Every structure is written in structure tokens, then in C-alpha cells.
Amino acid sequence: MQFTRRSFIKATGASVFLPAIIGRAWAAESGAPLPIPEVMDLSSGTVGELTAQLGKSPMLQGVSTETAGYSQAYLGPVIRVKRGETAHLKLGNSIDEPVSVHWHGMHIEGDQDGGPHSPVNPAEVIDAALDIDQPAATLWYHSHIMGRTGAHVWYGLAGMLLVDDPEAADSGLPSTYGEDDLPLVVQDRIFGSNGALVYKPRGASQMMGYRGNEILVNGAIRPEASVPAGLVRLRILNGSNARIYNFGFEDGRTFMQVGTDGGLLPAPASMSRLTLSPGERAEIVVDFSDGAAVRLLSGPDNNAPMGGMGRMMASPQSDANGVFEVMRFAVNTGLTAKILTLPNTIAGAPVPDFGAPVRRRRFQLNMMGGMMAGGGHAMSINGQSMDMAVINEQATRGKTELWEIAGDGMKHPFHVHGTSFQMLSNGGRALDPAQIGLKDVVLVDGRAEILIRFDRTADDAAPYMYHCHILEHEDAGMMGQFTVV
Ligand SMILES: [Cu+2]
Numbered sequence: 284m285q286f287t288r289r290s291f292i293k294a295t296g297a298s299v300f301l302p303a304i305i306g307r308a309w310a311a312e313s314g315a316p317l318p319i320p321e322v323m324d325l326s327s328g329t330v331g332e333l334t335a336q337l338g339k340s341p342m343l344q345g346v347s348t349e350t351a352g353y354s355q356a357y358l359g360p361v362i363r364v365k366r367g368e369t370a371h372l373k374l375g376n377s378i379d380e381p382v383s384v385h386w387h388g389m390h391i392e393g394d395q396d397g398g399p400h401s402p403v404n405p406a407e408v409i410d411a412a413l414d415i416d417q418p419a420a421t422l423w424y425h426s427h428i429m430g431r432t433g434a435h436v437w438y439g440l441a442g443m444l445l446v447d448d449p450e451a452a453d454s455g456l457p458s459t460y461g462e463d464d465l466p467l468v469v470q471d472r473i474f475g476s477n478g479a480l481v482y483k484p485r486g487a488s489q490m491m492g493y494r495g496n497e498i499l500v501n502g503a504i505r506p507e508a509s510v511p512a513g514l515v516r517l518r519i520l521n522g523s524n525a526r527i528y529n530f531g532f533e534d535g536r537t538f539m540q541v542g543t544d545g546g547l548l549p550a551p552a553s554m555s556r557l558t559l560s561p562g563e564r565a566e567i568v569v570d571f572s573d574g575a576a577v578r579l580l581s582g583p584d585n586n587a588p589m590g591g592m593g594r595m596m597a598s599p600q601s602d603a604n605g606v607f608e609v610m611r612f613a614v615n616t617g618l619t620a621k622i623l624t625l626p627n628t629i630a631g632a633p634v635p636d637f638g639a640p641v642r643r644r645r646f647q648l649n650m651m652g653g654m655m656a657g658g659g660h661a662m663s664i665n666g667q668s669m670d671m672a673v674i675n676e677q678a679t680r681g682k683t684e685l686w687e688i689a690g691d692g693m694k695h696p697f698h699v700h701g702t703s704f705q706m707l708s709n710g711g712r713a714l715d716p717a718q719i720g721l722k723d724v725v726l727v728d729g730r731a732e733i734l735i736r737f738d739r740t741a742d743d744a745a746p747y748m749y750h751c752h753i754l755e756h757e758d759a760g761m762m763g764q765f766t767v768v
Contacts, residue, residue, distance in 0.1 A: 309343035309478045313505030319461040323360040325370040334375035335382040346478030351438040357502045359442030366448040370413040376403040385427035390417040393741025399429040418546035418633040419451035421518040433754035437482045451631020457516040457622045471495030492525020492753035496597040507611040513620025521559040524754040529582040530557045542566030545703030545721025547632040552716035560696035560726040562752035579609045588692035637734040640685035648690040661760035668760030676765035683736040690727040700747035704735040737767040
């Protein structure tokens, strides 16, 4: 398959966006072992290679699915980088349309950021250097081409990235990768009757964001993780285009959140439900010492402009309350439980030091009312649709600002490139303990306020972006760009 614009459409050529259940030639069976992505360790000067490619993935039984990935068939390796070092990569592209590698959550210069101004063109190889200076965190990377981000991520051009910080080395958290420290990339997808991924946002499914009716974790449908009978750290990334998850365990057990988008929390926060919107990450620690198998579930996603429109969105098979399975955990007593208790405080957690803001900016996210560069209606921010030729804002390096973000119609996950921010308020309610940590996505509930500061620069040639992380909204123009000088 050629990965052209046309073949994307060909691959998504089903005439409706809901899959044909009757007559499908495949089975979507759950319970396969959780795939553990390979690690690409870029510490100590190791140069990594990351090449966008097409592949075939055995996601369904009886058919293989055409997908895309970075140096593998679907998704990419888990990249590890170390604070204080410069990570080096060769970025390639064997697909016949431009892709990029945006480093979501990294505090790096605009020309390292991998946004829409930094494509990797077909057959091109680019040397990338990332100056790592931020606390330990669970970040991710994905393609970020203007108008194409939704399709690229849907087909698989995304992966997780972990920043290791020597200051957090003795955090006391589970940290044996693949055993008691598991990456979980959670995504919803739609498969056509031929087993191909279907991506065809239009009408309501573009307006509300494109959602799927099958849940994948690390590329496998509702898999099963084998875990030791102790504490296990789950690094959860909502890598979906639009779906908001409300995670919880089937037996209602509590768990501890220990990290958010931008790093570890100063102390574990106990909870039994966790909401993650597209682009957000959370690190949680779950106690499996009782030896019981348990399912991770999520609830209905009713994020829609008007009541009732939710019914028009694809959704997984669920119970009467809209609750559906994400994945399962089975305790394997053959695995050694290395961590049995959590510390009361977490070493290496960042301490926000924003100080008083020197200025305020306001961002109004509009689902209507923007104009596309070539004319025509689009989504917008402050009445302006994303235009690659227009710098919307200019910030000053090192100066703290207060940003007020307001959204219309529905909740929008607002993401800012190049830094992490601190939430001050959201929807007029008190922040919960996990929201005190550093963030780079805020699910704007009516109106949110954040404190933000940029310690790196971005010029006109490679500006930073702010945008809605519902990828169909971003692709429709709900994005702007800014410099930091
Ligand atoms: Cu949005």
C-alpha cells in the first residue's frame, strides 16, 4: 500500500463511519498478552533511528491490518532519554507523504519540537538533537503535520517517551520496565468489514472528534497484562484522537496517582477513578498483592456539543451504564514483587516556581466562526483558524504569564508546546490533588486558568503551537502558533 493522501482515503474507504458488524471476516478477541514496546535508550550518546513506515499488524484474528509506525508496524518504541544530556536521533520517512515527530511535553527549542514547520519529507533523513532538561516524566511523540495529524496518529504514528532524571532515581516507585513498570498507550479504533482501519471524520464525527468502538492498548485489543503480586506502576497515555476515558477497576479498588503530564507528584494521591483526555498522561501505582485478576474499565464519553449527539458517535460494546473493558490484569506468582509499599513523598517531583504573572492572555476556542486560509469555514481560536503563515502570539522567554482558556460547545483538551504549566482553576471547581502537578494538556471545562512560562525559544521559522488535542479539531483549524524570544 502506498501511504499517499489518496491511499489513506482508499484505506478508509468504507462509506459509513460505523463498521459493518454483519458479515465481517474477522474476530476482535480480547485477552492477548499485553505487548511491551521495545525500548530505544538514547542515554550516553547512543544515536537512535526512527523511521516512519507502513506495516501490517495482527490486531484482529483472521486478517492483518494495514498500519503505520515508527521503525515498527504500529506505534513506535518507548524512547528513554536522560536529563542533562542531548539525545540524538536520525529521523527517516519511508512513507510517501510528509510526516513529523513532535515531542509532546518536552521543554525543547522550537526548532527541535517537530511541529508542522519541521516535516520529514519522503526518503529524507534528518539529524535531530534534543536538549533534555526537565524532571522525570512520561511524555510521548507523534506526527504533527498540518491537516494530517488525526490520520497519522490514527494509523499509528505515535509512541511513548520517558525522561529519566537522576534526581528521581531513588523515588521508591516501581521501575523495572515491562515487569512492574508498564507503558499503556490507550487508543480507540474502528475497523471496517475487511479488517482495515477506518478513518473518515466528517459531519458529526468530525465535529465531536473521531471515536472508535474497539479499545487497543499498545496496539492489542483489550489485552491482558501479567503482573507480580505487588505494586505495579502504570504509565497511561491517552493516545486516542478524541475519546475521554474515565478509568476505574472492576472491583472498585483504589490506586495511587504518582505522576501527571509533566512529572511526578510530590506525594501519591489516592483515587478510584481517573479521567484522561486526549494527549494527557498519568502514572498510577496499583496494588495487586491480593493475587486477584481484575479488569480495567472506562465509562461513557459524553463529550458532545448537544445532548443526544453522543448517540451518533461510535462507542465500544458496553453494559447498560456505558461501562466497557479497557484491559485485564492477571497476577503471576512466578514474577517477583519488588515493591510492596510506596513512600509518603516522592523524590524527584518537580516543584512549580512560576511566581507572579507579568501578563494575561485569553484564548477562546471556537467550533464555528473561523476562516481557513484558502477561504471556507473552519474551527478557530480567538476567531482565527490555524494559518501556517501567521504568528498569533509572541511570548517572552522566562516571563510567567496567566493564560485563560475558554471553550464553547464541549470540553476541549488544550495543549501547549515547549513547556509545562500549572493549573490555577478549571470549571470553577477546586482542583483535585493530581491537578497540582505540572501539566501540558488541560481539559477545559468551560473556562480554565493556567500559569505558564517558557524557558526555551521558538522563532518565526519554527514556532510553538497551542491547540485542541481532539485531533479532528486541531486539523480543522483549532490551533495557533507563537514565538518565544
Ligand atoms: Cu476541541
